[in-house]
Amino acid sequence: MVDTASSVDEHKSLMDDPGQRGRFGRFGGLYVPETLVPACQELEHAFRDAWSDPSFRAELDELLGNYAGRPSPMTECRNLSAELGMRVLLKREDLNHTGSHKINNVLGQTLLAKRMGKTRIVAETGAGQHGVATATAAAFFGQDCVVYMGEVDVRRQALNVFRMRLLGAEVRSALSGSRTLKDAVNEAMRDWVSSVESTYYCLGSVMGPHPYPWMVREFHRVLGQEAFDQCRELLDGGVPDVVVAAVGGGSNAIGIFSGFVDTEAELVGVEPAGGSAVGRGLVGVVHGSMSYLMQDEYGQVQEAQSVSAGLDYPGVGPEHAHLADIGRARYEPVTDREVLDAFELLARTEGIIPALEPAHGLAWMVRCRDELAGKTVLLNLSGRGDKDVAQVQAILDGDPEALETVDFGEAGNGHQ
Amino acid sequence: MATSDVTTPTPSTDAVASARPGRLESHLRAQRAAGRKILVPYITAGYPTDTWPLLVEGLATAGADAIEIGIPFSDPVMDGPTIQESSSLALGHGITPVSALARLGKVNSPIPLVAMTYYNICFRMGHRRFANALTTAGISGAILPDLPLEEVEPWAGAADEGGIETIMLAAPTAPDERLPRIVARARGFVYGIGLVGITGERKDLAASASEMARRLKAITDKPVLIGIGVSTPEQAAEVAEVADGVIVGSALIRKILDTGSIEAGVDFLGRLRAGLDGAA
Numbered sequence: 133m134v135d136t137a138s139s140v141d142e143h144k145s146l147m148d149d150p151g152q153r154g155r156f157g158r159f160g161g162l163y164v165p166e167t168l169v170p171a172c173q174e175l176e177h178a179f180r181d182a183w184s185d186p187s188f189r190a191e192l193d194e195l196l197g198n199y200a201g202r203p204s205p206m207t208e209c210r211n212l213s214a215e216l217g218m219r220v221l222l223k224r225e226d227l228n229h230t231g232s233h234k235i236n237n238v239l240g241q242t243l244l245a246k247r248m249g250k251t252r253i254v255a256e257t258g259a260g261q262h263g264v265a266t267a268t269a270a271a272f273f274g275q276d277c278v279v280y281m282g283e284v285d286v287r288r289q290a291l292n293v294f295r296m297r298l299l300g301a302e303v304r305s306a307l308s309g310s311r312t313l314k315d316a317v318n319e320a321m322r323d324w325v326s327s328v329e330s331t332y333y334c335l336g337s338v339m340g341p342h343p344y345p346w347m348v349r350e351f352h353r354v355l356g357q358e359a360f361d362q363c364r365e366l367l368d369g370g371v372p373d374v375v376v377a378a379v380g381g382g383s384n385a386i387g388i389f390s391g392f393v394d395t396e397a398e399l400v401g402v403e404p405a406g407g408s409a410v411g412r413g414l415v416g417v418v419h420g421s422m423s424y425l426m427q428d429e430y431g432q433v434q435e436a437q438s439v440s441a442g443l444d445y446p447g448v449g450p451e452h453a454h455l456a457d458i459g460r461a462r463y464e465p466v467t468d469r470e471v472l473d474a475f476e477l478l479a480r481t482e483g484i485i486p487a488l489e490p491a492h493g494l495a496w497m498v499r500c501r502d503e504l505a506g507k508t509v510l511l512n513l514s515g516r517g518d519k520d521v522a523q524v525q526a527i528l529d530g531d532p533e534a535l536e537t538v539d540f541g542e543a544g545n546g547h548q
Numbered sequence: 549m550a551t552s553d554v555t556t557p558t559p560s561t562d563a564v565a566s567a568r569p570g571r572l573e574s575h576l577r578a579q580r581a582a583g584r585k586i587l588v589p590y591i592t593a594g595y596p597t598d599t600w601p602l603l604v605e606g607l608a609t610a611g612a613d614a615i616e617i618g619i620p621f622s623d624p625v626m627d628g629p630t631i632q633e634s635s636s637l638a639l640g641h642g643i644t645p646v647s648a649l650a651r652l653g654k655v656n657s658p659i660p661l662v663a664m665t666y667y668n669i670c671f672r673m674g675h676r677r678f679a680n681a682l683t684t685a686g687i688s689g690a691i692l693p694d695l696p697l698e699e700v701e702p703w704a705g706a707a708d709e710g711g712i713e714t715i716m717l718a719a720p721t722a723p724d725e726r727l728p729r730i731v732a733r734a735r736g737f738v739y740g741i742g743l744v745g746i747t748g749e750r751k752d753l754a755a756s757a758s759e760m761a762r763r764l765k766a767i768t769d770k771p772v773l774i775g776i777g778v779s780t781p782e783q784a785a786e787v788a789e790v791a792d793g794v795i796v797g798s799a800l801i802r803k804i805l806d807t808g809s810i811e812a813g814v815d816f817l818g819r820l821r822a823g824l825d826g827a828a
Contacts, residue, residue: 153698161698161699162696162699163667163694163695163699164694164696165625165626165693165694165717165719166693166696166697166716166719166722166730167721167744167745168721169696169697169721169722169726170719170721170723170726171721308632308636309622309623309636314623318623318624321625322625322626322628322746325625325626325744325745326744326746327744328721328744329744416668416672417667417668417671418623419623420694422671425668427668429672430644430645430646430669430672431645431668431669431670431671431673432621432622432639432669433622433623433668
């Protein structure tokens, strides 16, 4: 591990306020239909106002503590550390209420929606974790809730669909395109364009138009700050050598990176090989912001392919694109096969069944075990695997339909 | 340039555009001056079949004043089910921005053409290359619905230089202070969005359509056309009592989707024309 954490206070953070234009270097921005521009600007003002209001912060902290169960613990993995030859720490976001880090952002946004007087919430979801978290918070605040989910994901995440309905949300299948997360975002944006005067769009990742990438990061900062404090305690004032997180849109990764970006720790985002927006390195604009984007030579957005519904997304949050651009974080692809192996490994060695998303981070650690030998590695365990066990069982049993969701191709090799 | 007023920090873009209107704007102003209500149909490049360029000639003959041609994009967030369907069918037939523009380059259109697509298509090609490609294809203007005022400048500057008129959209949700900045940046015409929503056929004309036209007509001399939610000859006539004209997309595409024939689209255009001429 690194001896001392460098001072956070003496210089401007690398993850700062992106300003009124919402720019992270050359990425970000506000690429939305004109109808939505005033709503995005109103949201930015409302968020700035709330975020600087101690009563809002106190109310959110109270909810994060007594409703969501924060702070989440940090677990040192003795068995896994011995097996991999590195010191493995897990930030246990899987232990939050609703089973993932998503609740941090959702409680922040739904509390903000309440403050703004919006009574209807729309959201998109991939794996269903953001949808479940949004349905949960909407139930808590008494808000109407509609969640858009790709038809493919509705099938492979049936348990989360049932959870959302149980919580009183309406789940609408997105039937266009690849029928996964990208298309759910399209449908949620179309709904918002049509209902913007009454509706709050609770976006689930650090993507979309300004102010979402910044606001969602701020709502997840709590997990990075906790992890930083927990590491200082555990590592005698130090920080880990490497901080690892899975990246689809990139919200859990931004959360944990925010705690370490101004330290010496190396930051690694792990993308599915079939959805490696950063790895392919093409800049594009979709869903409201400029970032890296999987696309063809004409600019048509390509369909991602991943065993994990939560990472099955062709884009990535603009701040990740910036962190990659300036070399502060690196982004690595892993295959679905490696992910399934890592999923089983954590269950077997530590008694923790991870979600398929953080299993990507572990898969990269397994692959790079030689490079990481003797180092202290912090993995953000962003969610628990209950939602995935039926799918993984079907895959391991060789069910043809389940196997269709798996890309057994080899990992891409950085920039094309 | 606005050299007469030294206190003006930047020259009025409205003044610049008004001084030298492009081909599209000049054409629409001439129609308006002749007492005619402007009719702009939307079609999707590559739809319904590879004979789609015939629609351009058919619609021009049936009374269109300009034609908006959609270059299909994989993720059209401003479009409802009808145009999503025509776009997705066209993409399925293998249409690309390059092949669409190549086909248009061979059409000898008697009226101005406007390309409508999403920004990533333009961004991927590069601003100057995209402007040049439109010019080569005989296109006068461009509509990029996910490129609002805040982000439009790199493209719009290149478009101005390349002689492509960038049409700006104005929405019912815009506060009063925003609209003058939008119309100042607009070239060709101002596209007033008729309702808070995405493209698609509507049974009734939203009250917001005429209100949008009123708000825009009060602040600009540029042609003001209303689109989104204008679906019938009666609705077109009603909104054109205030606006200079209308854009009709989904309702026309729907006629072609339902019949599989481009003649149904051309017939419908004729009925829209008659409706507008009755109101003029």
